[in-house]
Amino acid sequence: MATKNNAEIAAAFEELGDLYELDGAVSYRVIAYRTAAKAVRDASVSIMALTREGKVTTVPGIGKTLEEKLKALDETGDIPSAVKLRAKFPVGLISIMHLPGFGAKRAKLLYDELGVDSLEALREKAEAGEIRKIRGLGARVEENLLRVLAEQEEGGGPAPRILLSRAIPVAEQIAGALRDHPAAHRVEIAGSVRRMGDTAKDIDIIATADDVGALIATLAELPLVESVAASGDAGARVRTHSGVKVDLRVVEPDQFGNVLQHFTGSKAHNVQLREAAVRRGLHVSEYGILDDETGETLRCATEEEVYERLGYAWIPPELREGRGELEAARNGSLPQLIELSDLRGDLHCHTTLSDGRQTLDQMAEEALRRGWEYLAVTDHSASHGFGDHVTPEALEARIEEIAALNDRLEGKIRILAGTESNILPDGSLDYPDELLQRLDWVIASIHTSFGMEETAMTERMIAAVEHPWLDAIGHPTGRKIETRPPYAIDMTAVIAAAAKNGTMIEINSAPDRRDMNESHARAASEAGVMVLVDSDAHSARNFDLLQYGIATARRAWLTPEKVANTRSWADFAPLRKRAKA
DNA sequence: GCCGTTTTCGGCCCGACTGTTTTCAGTCG
Incomplete structure (x- = not known):
């Protein structure tokens, strides 16, 4: 039987948590399964x-009990308690409990009272006016239910999360407009956008102002705002024409720090922060820090004060995910995170030779303008297809072209003749070794045969990692955030092989890739792999995308030393396999 | 079901909102 991967294990824990909740288990047990599911999903190792x-x-x-369930899952392919509970509760109840406004209690109530065991049966009962007759429910619940069911049919499930690259421009445009208003004092973006996560559900903005009404009016009148969903004396919720929801909260200046901290999150970070505070007799909320001893609530104008009162150094938002940052902030071991300005070069970009939109000269000029010391030009390779492949002969001509360009540039920047070679299904690259050896830089990626089974895919990747002229692996899991899952691959094994062979692995900065992800990047770095932050630019403007790769690197706790292309050319060059050979 | 800078047992973050009921349960972030 195939080994269950982390996503499958997480799904099994989610299901069991749902089943236990339906069964009326104490909430802490249910929460424990959901916490474990998240931990499994985020884990960088198998x-x-x-x-x-x-x-x-x-x-x-994960404790003793869950360890036993994992063993059962491994040996038999299922968890005995889940088998037992599935016989007790029809699968349809889980769909019902996940409807907005519903939960396990209501799903169970509907099952017990009306025998409802599917969304279809639920709709029939609602249309027949049966729901409102149940004690504890009512006409409003029934109306909302019918609306939710209709919306689901229309929209096909919950609203998708938006990519960070879509959220940031909206958030900055709105925050900028609010800051420009004379009534505004402080305006900050919070939430997952501030944490620079892969995606966001909505945009949170926190502000202080003399005149709340004027600020809300300014927001409502912005050209990009389509409609105002709610508006009060403490803020407003609006929707942009592009469908992004934006929450503005206007707060008292002496609570700004508490509120900003609270709404920056994440949930896991806040829960851990509060649990630790309770052990010291302090209760943290968005309104302040209540001290049991004095009965007084400390209100903080800045976030720094919040963390200081609780005994922590201020924590960069990207780290606030409940992954050990509180402990590090307490004992002074937070990392000095990499910044965009630390980069001295880029090792992955494209030109008109393959599918890029700008020429070699234009890309080089832009890299020079950005003050970089080096740029590797890595067009697609011989088997790329789409009519923009680069034959071995064309690549040889490119080597000459780059030599001439470097002469003209007189050492102001060094352009590397490179390739983004395809990793073929057998793990080989699609240029002859003699040609790869003549290049300054070789990055290689998988662009075909995504459907391979995990063992074969992992072997394919490791064969590439071991190639004597391959310097780095590009976007190693092939994921496209929100649209395409990663192919099946054992990244723990790939990382171990990369560490052993001195092969670098990139964080691809394309905002829908960010691949490897923060969890793998942290594991790779800890395993001794040199990480790259690459743009994969297909135009000169695309170099701006590096901010997303840097964000992933920061969320992976990386310092400049851990990222190879923060080095000067003199220090970077010897890290390439061809320099060691 | 997990876990320990009070604890290996007895706790477990905090508050808002909604809709239903007259003081609260359920859901959500």
Whole structure:
């Protein structure tokens, strides 16, 4: 039987948590399963491999009981308690409990009272006016239910999350407009946008102002705002023409720090922060810090004060995910995170030779303008297809062209003749070794045969990692955020092979890739792999995308030393395999 | 079900909103 991957294990824990909730288990048990599911999904290593090694209880949120369930899942393909509970509750109840405004209690109530066991049966009962007759429910619940069911049919499920690259311009445009208003004092973006996560559900903005009404009016009248969903004396919720929801909260200046901290989150960070505070007799909320001893609530104008009162150094938002940052902030071991300005070059971009929109000279000129020391030009390779492949002969001509360009540039910047070679299904590259050896730089990626089974895909990638002229792996999992899952691959094994062979792995900065992700990047760096932050630019403007790769690097706790292309050319050049050979 | 700078047992973040009921349960972030 195939080994369950982390996503499958997380789904099994989610399901079991739902089933226990339907069964009326104490809430803490249900929460424990959901916490564990998240921990498994975010883990950078194979949870099943850890289970077999007897080390899985080192993962926060997984204890003895869940270890036993993991063993059962590994050996039999299922969890006995889930089998038992599935016989008790029809699968349809889980769909019902996930409807907005519903939960386990209501799903169970509907099942017990009306025998409802599917969304279809639920709709029939609602249309027949049966829901409103149940004690504890009413006409409003029935109306809302019918509306939700209709919306689901129309929209096909919950609203998708928006990519960070779509959220940031909207957030900055709105925050900028509000800052320009004379009544505004402080205006800050909060939420997952401030944490620079892969995606956001909505945009949170926190402000202080003399005149709340004027600020809300300014927001409502912005050209990009389509409609105002709610508006009060403490803020407003609006929707942009592009469908993005924006929440503005206007708060008292002496609570700004508390509110900004609260709404920056994440949930896991805040829960851990508050639990730790309770152990010291302090209660944290968005309104202040209540001290049990004095009965007084401390209101903080700045976030720094909030963390200081609780005994922590201020924590960069990108780290606030409940992944050890509180402990590090307490004992002074927070990392000095990499910044965009630390980069001295880019090792992955395209020109008109393949599918880029600008010429070699234009890309070089832009890199020079940005003050970089080096730029590797890595057009697609011989088997790329789409009519923009680069034959070996064309690549040889490109080598000459770049030599001439470097002469003209007189050492102001160094352009590297490179390729983004395809990793073929057997793990080989699609140029002859003699040609790869003549290049200054070789990055290689998988662009075909995404459907391979995990073992074969991992072997394919490791064969490439071991190639003597391959310097780095590009976008190693192939994911497209919100649109395409990663192909099946054991990244723990790939990372180990990369560390052993001195092969670098990139964080691709394309905002729908950000690949490798923050979890793999942190693991790779800890394993001793040199990480790259690459733009994969297909135009000169695309170099701006590096901000998203840097964001992923920061969320992976990376310092400048851990990222190879923060180095000067003199220090970077020897890290390439061809320099060591 | 997890976990420990009071604890290996007895706790477990905090508040808003909605809709239903007269003081609260359920859901959500």
